[in-house]
Structure formats: structure tokens, C-alpha cells
Amino acid sequence: MSVTAITPDYVSHTETRDLQKNFHGNMVVYFHWEEHLAFCAALAFPLPPGMPFGALTAEVLPTYYGAHPDMAKVDWTQVIWVIDGEKATPDFSKSLEENGLHHKSLVRFWTPGLHGRAGS
Amino acid sequence: MIDALKSLFGARPAPAEAVQGEKEAPKMTAKKLGLRQRYEHMTRGLDWETTYQKMDDVFPYDSFEGIKIKDWSAWEDPFRLTMDTYWKFQAEKERKLYAVIDSFAQNNGQTNLSDARYANVLKLFLTGVSPLEYQAHRGFAFAGRHLRGAGPRVASQMQSLDELRHLQTQVHTISHYNKFFDGIGEFPHMHDRVWYLSVPKSFFDDARSAGPFEYMIAIGFAFEYLLTNLLFVPFMSGAAYNGDMSTVTFGFSAQSDESRHMTLGIEVIKFLLEQHPDNLPIVQKWVDKWFWRGFRVLGLVAMMMDYMLPKKVMSWKEAWDIYFVEAGGSLFEDLARYGLKIPKYADVATEAAEHISHQNWAIFYQYTHAAAFHTWAPDKEHLDWLSAKYPNTFDKYYRPRWELWAEQEKEGKRFYNNALPQLCQTCQIPMGYTEPGDASTICFRETQFKGDTYHFCSDGCKDIFDGEPEKYVQAWLPVQQIFQGNCGGPTVPDVLAWYNMNVGADNMDYVGSPDEKIWKEWHPDADAARKAV
Numbered sequence: 049m050s051v052t053a054i055t056p057d058y059v060s061h062t063e064t065r066d067l068q069k070n071f072h073g074n075m076v077v078y079f080h081w082e083e084h085l086a087f088c089a090a091l092a093f094p095l096p097p098g099m100p101f102g103a104l105t106a107e108v109l110p111t112y113y114g115a116h117p118d119m120a121k122v123d124w125t126q127v128i129w130v131i132d133g134e135k136a137t138p139d140f141s142k143s144l145e146e147n148g149l150h151h152k153s154l155v156r157f158w159t160p161g162l163h164g165r166a167g168s
Numbered sequence: 169m170i171d172a173l174k175s176l177f178g179a180r181p182a183p184a185e186a187v188q189g190e191k192e193a194p195k196m197t198a199k200k201l202g203l204r205q206r207y208e209h210m211t212r213g214l215d216w217e218t219t220y221q222k223m224d225d226v227f228p229y230d231s232f233e234g235i236k237i238k239d240w241s242a243w244e245d246p247f248r249l250t251m252d253t254y255w256k257f258q259a260e261k262e263r264k265l266y267a268v269i270d271s272f273a274q275n276n277g278q279t280n281l282s283d284a285r286y287a288n289v290l291k292l293f294l295t296g297v298s299p300l301e302y303q304a305h306r307g308f309a310f311a312g313r314h315l316r317g318a319g320p321r322v323a324s325q326m327q328s329l330d331e332l333r334h335l336q337t338q339v340h341t342i343s344h345y346n347k348f349f350d351g352i353g354e355f356p357h358m359h360d361r362v363w364y365l366s367v368p369k370s371f372f373d374d375a376r377s378a379g380p381f382e383y384m385i386a387i388g389f390a391f392e393y394l395l396t397n398l399l400f401v402p403f404m405s406g407a408a409y410n411g412d413m414s415t416v417t418f419g420f421s422a423q424s425d426e427s428r429h430m431t432l433g434i435e436v437i438k439f440l441l442e443q444h445p446d447n448l449p450i451v452q453k454w455v456d457k458w459f460w461r462g463f464r465v466l467g468l469v470a471m472m473m474d475y476m477l478p479k480k481v482m483s484w485k486e487a488w489d490i491y492f493v494e495a496g497g498s499l500f501e502d503l504a505r506y507g508l509k510i511p512k513y514a515d516v517a518t519e520a521a522e523h524i525s526h527q528n529w530a531i532f533y534q535y536t537h538a539a540a541f542h543t544w545a546p547d548k549e550h551l552d553w554l555s556a557k558y559p560n561t562f563d564k565y566y567r568p569r570w571e572l573w574a575e576q577e578k579e580g581k582r583f584y585n586n587a588l589p590q591l592c593q594t595c596q597i598p599m600g601y602t603e604p605g606d607a608s609t610i611c612f613r614e615t616q617f618k619g620d621t622y623h624f625c626s627d628g629c630k631d632i633f634d635g636e637p638e639k640y641v642q643a644w645l646p647v648q649q650i651f652q653g654n655c656g657g658p659t660v661p662d663v664l665a666w667y668n669m670n671v672g673a674d675n676m677d678y679v680g681s682p683d684e685k686i687w688k689e690w691h692p693d694a695d696a697a698r699k700a701v
Contacts, residue, residue, distance in 0.1 A: 062638060151620070154612060165568045
């Protein structure tokens with residue numbers, strides 16, 4: 049253990065707060081729309097691992113990113129996806145889990161031709 | 169010890185200090201002691217080596233951190249303040265402060281502010297900073313109990329009392345505003361629950377759950393010495409510039425305490441470094457960590473200076489250059505003789521001084537529905553001021569953002585972020601900071617620990633987690649807690665109710681708020697005056 053503690057059994061007194069089991073069947077997934085920093089940070093969602101990836105592009109992302117005028121213009125077939133640091137081509141009909149997403153995955157996406165207002 | 173008491177009581181009734189109405193001088197021969205002797209007697213003279221219990225059992229906390237102390241008596245306290253003098257000084261300051269607070273209230277001082285927007289600075293201070301004074305009170309009480317040297321124990325005890333007094337006087341000073349403005353009355357409840365207040369709260373929780381030496385470096389040195397001017401000066405000069413004379417007076421009342429705290433902070437670090445060469449790497453690690461953590465917390469001050477003060481004092485960047493780059497630079501030149509280096513990532517922080525105020529205010533602007541103070545978009549004059557103060561960055565990155573939002577607001581589509589943001593596992597701030605050297609790309613860092621992924625806003629925050637992962641996996645991250653169902657319910661109104669937020673009054677934009685309404689009642693011509701400027 050790397051914590052310098054006065055009690056040798058420090059870890060046994062601690063609780064890892066964000067384990068997947070604490071999220072009632074969901075996992076936390078983060079999404080970040082690159083070149084659109086009007087959204088101050090990546091967005092966090094508790095999602096069922098079995099949810100189809102296509103539900104993200106059909107519903108979740110258009111809803112929560114809808115306040116930006118660029119969202120209506122997104123062509124989801126052209127989007128560049130990076131899941132946990134790796135370039136990916138998600139299968140929209142398969143689940144988040146089958147597309148390699150796990151608890152606290154980070155999904156960054158670029159929308160070619162749409163760069164916000166000077167990146168905002 | 170008996171000798172010490174004898175000399176003390178023998179020395180007590182010097183004529184100038186005699187209590188009024190005390191008619192008979194004690195029969196003992198009075199021998200007046202010098203300040204230094206008094207201090208010696210009242211600190212070390214009252215200390216003793218325990219014999220019924222082992223000293224290590226009485227002071228179990230001052231060895232486990234690995235700090236080696238050869239000689240506690242080498243501690244130098246340049247203030248040499250004794251408890252009786254301490255009470256006398258503080259009582260005098262309290263009398264003056266409360267006289268000013270009373271007259272401020274009687275004269276309706278709140279109507280003479282520069283603008284009611286200023287009250288939001290006080291809300292941020294009271295919910296975010298004042299509870300830290302209380303945490304500091306408890307932290308120094310702990311250090312005062314657990315360090316075995318009498319010098320640092322007495323100094324910590326006094327600082328502990330100072331911090332409690334600061335909380336009380338801040339609450340009393342700001343309570344007057346609570347009669348007129350929203351977002352003030354629930355400050356302790358909010359400090360424990362509201363999402364962005366977990367940032368300052370977890371900062372102090374981290375320090376207070378460390379050992380006493382780390383606490384002294386974290387709060388005594390890094391916060392009270394290295395970074396204090398960046399907290400205190402902006403708030404107090406901001407108050408002075410904006411007509412808040414009661415807060416200015418609080419500032420004066422705390423000033424002599426603060427200089428004592430700074431002295432304690434610098435003495436701690438010199439003492440530890442002089443005592444044993446093995447202390448250097450431990451102290452360096454703490455300095456690196458607490459510099460970065462303090463810098464992140466001070467981002468709230470940055471946005472206060474650049475966005476919230478109706479009359480600006482100086483920009484955050486200017487303050488950073490004066491108080492950190494210049495003053496901090498010469499401090500670390502001085503400490504170089506002990507082998508201590510300038511904190512890791514100081515250069516990253518200096519580069520970020522061009523960005524953090526804009527990034528932070530943008531967070532609150534888009535989450536205004538969940539903030540316990542009012543927000544507003546900068547008007548044209550304000551945007552021009554920002555462009556002038558940040559010539560390298562503002563027009564390139566941030567002005568277009570505000571212009572986009574202004575257009576949307578004009579069209580009746582005020583921009584809100586209706587999802588919850590990703591938070592940094594260490595500083596707990598929404599991950600809105602950008603890559604060093606590239607303000608167009610968010611900085612993402614992560615670590616795998618025991619099969620789980622942890623995300624960070626910066627290398628600084630990642631290093632801190634990697635240094636003690638078992639500590640930071642326990643973080644109470646507000647977003648995660650909401651998802652787990654621990655914050656009143658699944659919807660935003662549920663969570664705001666759990667925060668005790670008075671929706672429609674405490675939160676949302678200043679324009680249209682009850683704060684604005686009352687201000688306009690006091691100043692029917694305010695709009696005209698604003699436009700004329």
C-alpha cells in the first residue's frame with residue numbers, strides 16, 4: 049500500500065465508492081464532443097451495458113448536445129470515434145458492452161466538417 | 169514546571185497591565201520578565217517529559233509519516249506570543265470589527281455596493297471558503313495536540329483559535345447581506361452537499377486526514393504561505409473596490425493573524441528541512457502535491473476576479489504573476505539552500521493562468537441552474553477588458569464562446585448544459601481544463617487501479633492519485649453520488665431540493681433574479697447609470 053497511514057490495516061477501513069456494483073445495473077460512460085468546448089467538459093451518463101450503441105447516436109447524444117447549433121448537422125456515419133484512447137468503428141446495432149465499453153469508459157468523438165464556433 | 173509557574177505569577181501584576189479594581193498588589197516580589205522570557209516560560213516552561221506514559225504513546229501521530237526530528241527545541245517562533253497577550257489583541261480587534269459591522273448595518277451599507285452582482289462574491293466566499301476556516305480550526309487543533317514540540321504546539325493552538333474566529337467573524341459580517349440577498353442562509357448545509365463545493369471541501373478533507381506534518385505543509389506552508397495572497401488579497405481588495413466596507417474591516421481584523429500564520433508556515437518548512445536530510449524528499453512530495461491542489465482550488469478565486477467583481481481589481485493572470493511567479497519564485501530561491509525545488513508543474517500552472525478563469529466561469533454559466541449564486545454573461549465592456557488583459561488567449565478561444573452564447577440568449581435559447589459533467593477524481597472539478605499549450609483540446613489523463621479506471625484533469629492530479637490511490641478511490645464525487653441515488657433523487661429538482669436550494673431565487677442568472685429586483689428598488693436609475701458608463 050502506498051498510503052502512509054498510522055493504521056497498518058488502513059485499506060480495510062476504506063470504501064471504494066464508485067465500483068460498478070453501486071450503480072444499480074448501470075455503468076458510467078463519459079462522452080466528449082471534440083472541437084465543441086461550449087460544453088465545458090465530457091458528459092457523464094449512467095447507462096445499461098446492454099443498451100445498443102445506436103441509441104446513443106439516435107437519442108442520448110442529440111438530446112444532451114442539442115443546445116449546440118452544430119448537433120442538428122451531425123452525420124453519424126462520418127463520425128470519428130476514439131474509445132478509451134483507441135480509434136474505433138462501433139457497431140451501432142451491438143450493445144455498449146459488445147463495442148468494448150466498460151464502466152468509466154471515455155468516448156471521444158469528432159464530427160468532420162463541424163468545428164463549432166472557433167472550437168466552441 | 170513549578171519554577172516556570174512561580175516566575176510567571178511573580179511577574180504578573182506589572183502596574184501597566186494591572187486589572188482595574190484590583191486594589192492590593194500581591195505580596196510576592198514582582199520581577200518583570202522580558203517578552204522572550206515570558207514566552208519561554210509560557211511555552212517550553214509549561215511542557216514536560218511524561219513518565220507515567222511513554223512519550224511515543226502520548227504523541228503517536230508525529231512519527232508515522234517518516235519525518236525525523238532530532239531537536240524540537242530548535243523551533244523558532246519569531247512572534248513569541250503568549251496566550252494572555254493573544255486574548256488581549258484579539259479582543260481589541262473584535263471590538264473594532266463589530267463596531268464597523270454595526271454601523272454598516274445601520275447605514276444600509278448594502279445599498280452602496282458597486283452593484284448587486286458583487287453579493288455573489290460573498291455567497292461564493294461564505295459557501296466555499298468560510299467552512300474551510302472551520303476545517304483549518306480543527307486541523308490546527310489536531311496538529312497542536314499531536315506535535316510534541318511545545319513551540320509548534322502553542323503556535324498551532326493559536327492558529328486554531330484564529331481560524332475559528334475567522335469563521336465566526338465572516339459569518340457575522342456576511343449575515344447582514346443575508347437579510348437582502350439569496351443564496352446565503354444555507355451555507356453549511358450547502359458546503360457539505362453542493363457539487364462544486366466538494367472541491368474546497370475535499371481539499372481540506374484530504375489535508376485533515378493526513379498526518380500532522382503533512383497537514384502543516386499542506387495548510388501552513390502551501391496554502392497559508394505560498395498561495396495565501398492569491399486568496400486573501402483578491403477578496404479583500406475586491407471588497408474595497410466594490411464598496412463592501414464590512415468585509416474590508418474583517419480583512420484588517422484577520423491581517424495580523426495571517427502574518428502570524430505565514431510565519432508559522434515558513435518556520436515549519438525550514439524546521440523540517442533543517443532537522444534531517446531524510447525529510448527533504450517527503451517534504452518535496454508534499455509541496456508538489458499541495459501546490460497543485462491549492463492551485464486548482466484557487467481557480468474559484470480566478471473566476472471571481474475576472475468575471476464576478478463588478479469593479480475589477482486586476483486580472484487573475486496579473487495576480488498570479490505578482491504573487492506566485494515573482495514572490496513564489498524568490499521564496500523558492502531562498503529555500504534552494506535546503507535542496508527544496510519549486511513545485512512540480514508550477515510552469516503548467518503559470519501557463520494555465522491564461523485560461524482557468526474563463527474555463528471556470530463557463531462551467532458555472534452553463535450549470536447556472538445548479539449553482540447557489542447568480543451568473544451572467546460578460547457584456548461588451550467586460551469582454552473588451554478580458555481581451556485587453558488576456559491578449560494571447562481571450563479573443564482566440566473564449567470570446568467566440570461568449571459571442572455564441574450571447575446570440576443564443578438573444579434568440580431566447582440561453583445555453584444550458586443539461587447533462588452532468590465528468591469530474592476529476594482528485595480535485596473533483598468538472599474536467600474542463602485543456603492540454604498545456606493547446607487550449608482547444610480537453611486534457612484527459614487516466615490510471616488503472618485494481619481493475620477500475622480513474623480519470624484526471626491534469627498530470628498534477630494524476631500524480632497525486634498515483635501517489636496514494638487507496639486514499640482517492642474513496643472520493644465522494646458528486647456526479648457519481650447522484651447516479652448512485654444518494655443525493656435526494658434522480659432528477660435535477662430532487663437534487664436541488666436535497667441541496668436546500670431555493671430554486672428560482674438562489675440559482676440561475678442575475679438578470680431576472682430577486683437580487684436584481686431589490687437592487688433596482690434601491691437604485692431605480694441603475695440601468696441608466698450602467699448604460700451611461
